[in-house]
Amino acid sequence: MRVTDRLSTTLAARGFDYPRQYVWLVPLVLCGTVLGVLIQRNAFSPPGIVALAGSAVVAECVLSILVGWNSHLAFVTINVVAAYIFMRHPVDMDLTPVLLITMTIAVAATASARASLLATAAAVATLALSHFANHQVRNLYIAGVLFAWLAGYMMLTQLRLLQQERVTQASRSAEAAGDERRRIAREVHDVVAHSLSITLLHLTGARRALQEDRDIDDAIDALADAERIGRQAMNDIRRTVGLLDTGPSTIAPEPNIGDITDLVADFQRAGLPVAYACAGNTELVTAATGLGLYRIAQESLANVAKHSPGSRTDVAVTISPVAVELSIGNHPCATSESAGGSGLDGMRRRAQLLGGTLTAGPDGSGWLVHSVLPLRLGESDCPLGLVGPQ
Template identity: 45%
Template sequence: MLRVIMFAASAALSARAAWQIVVGWQHGKQRLLDFMRDPSGAFHRHVEEMPLDYPPSVILVADLTLAIASIAAVAQRHSYFPSLVPLLAILLVIFTYPILTVFGVQPRPIPLSLIGLVSEGLFLLQPVPLDASPFVLVVIAGEVAAIGPKHISLPFTAAALAELVVFHMVGPGIDALASYLIAVVLGAMVGIMMQYQRLYLYQERENQTIRTAQAADEERHRIAREVHDVIAHSLSITLLHLTAARHSLQTDRDVDEAVDALVDAERLGRQAMADIRRTVGLLGERPSPVTPEPSLDDVTDLVDDFVRAGLEVDFQLTGDSRIVPATTGLALYRITQESLANVAKHARGAAVTLRITVSAAEATVTIDNTVPGWQVIRRGGGMGIAGMRQRANLLGGTLSAGPASGSWHVAARIPLGKPGLSCAPTGQDDPLRLVRDAFSSVTRKFQESV
């Protein structure tokens, strides 16, 4: 019985591994096709998906520097041909980066360190005068220090230095060994400085978020104080007029005087309401909707609305939408809504291809639209793409948008099964809570005093 259970478990694990391989192959194939159609756009999109805050130009320069050093090292070893050792070393170095940038494999400092040490060892097996191959270690030392923690980058730097010293001692010697050793150390220090810059960028973003939240809180408190003053002033005078009207009717039976008091109370009440509307309007918040938030199932109705308005949309939904959480469904709906609205605004007459795919691991939406005529897609200064990217990032996903092969391409990927953020505002985050509390407090005090 135990043997049967173990066999079934191993079969299940094998099937799962095979399925992951198939899914990974299909994903890599699609990314390769995207790269073949639009190399520049695909490279930038794939680099933006990496968990690094380095611009694509920085990564491209680092890759080119490494390629130049490797090519120079191979060219210096032409006398060793037809030996394949230099070619194996350059293939090991150069083809690592297309795998990272094209197929979406996330860079890891330990594999990069091993690649650098092995490739440099292959180069040093065939020594040449004034060797350029140690610059491979210089570049990789900087890259590892830029993306990895110090407990990885510092040992790699020490291992790189030791490798050069060992080959210098056991071989015919390396010309200008001291210069190479200093260059490796400087490369690692440059990478550490870049990582510090990235950490400072994170800190500055966090500080900016805190300052923005504090400014918003201060503005809400200021508006709440203004509303409190308006309510307290208006209600006090209004209640005085109402008291005078009641006194005129109960004591003097003077209807005209009571009417005059009520007219004044009505006028002050309308004026107070106008002041409150103007002040609360500064909050820039819309009233909470009474209808439920849209979900992924509402995308069909959304597409139908755009089609009836004249937009040509080829829509297809693949997968079971019932497994998509409400927050993820709302994000996918808003991303689709914003993308279709941008098409209708900036590319009238364009043909749109909308694909939404739901799997057990993630939900993806891709929108491609043609650019009619000679119209040029402009990157606006609004919050459309930034808002879509923020929605995806809040749920642990990614979003990329940009031109691709003569069209505009938007792709969002949101993993399933991760906790999202609630879309309904809570009492802690309600910007009108202070206003309502102030109004209730003042009203209660006047009721107690009357």
């Protein structure tokens, strides 16, 4: 450890991590003041009680710089006694009160309120017991000591507030990082579930075409679609996981309500009987709400392909001036989330973050997912982290 760091390190270990310039300012001012006091009193030769008092202050400063020694009791005692000795030999324009003022502000900024008040009282008592030709000057010095305590206490208060802000900021950063990881996990889950569901449907179609119909052309078409969906999924996963990288990444548009048509078409090409209807003005739907609708529809259709691939599915979007409704129902077979799945929880979480609701369950003849999301006109983005570059 460098010598210049020891005093700062000692104070920082006690919770007073002031800038090094502030820490060094106190011993430098004390040493300079003592030098001026000794010059005023011609106390260098021969050495007397005044020179010894000055030497004690300088020695204390040197020890604090060289070894990081910092004792408030010794610091206050040495400076108060030295100041009293100096003022027992009065001179015009005495610099001794600067010693007490510097001591007071240093203790107030690095000690408890009780300790700093005791040090301030000692400094005031020393000034009160000293002999000044002009009492107004003495009162001015006492006011300076009191102001020094106030300045030091304000420094300590600001330091504590800054430290609390650092803790709060670190907590917020950790929370934001956790929210972003969960968001990316949901995106990866949605992409993987969607792509694997469609790919499996295409592979099933290809197998049946070869096994039952001996139709090579249909099998090739199904395998080609499966390959296309797989490549698209890999690109989406790379783009989503790329958010975790610290380097620059390309910005791609998020899916929105208009992309639900292509989503349904992918499932239709995979052999899933899906019907889609959209009523209302899609321009009323914001980007955040559109992404939420797309992901809910994507997860719901992936569940249908996983649990009830042969059932008929109806997807309906109804847009009113105040809300948008999404319904995905499949009949006659009911579908459900497998044990340990997170798809339904993820859909509910998306709806809640957008201020809406989502219900999922049997509707008598099949399985129905129904979500209602409010329309927030004028929003260009979502402050909840649902929309972002991928």
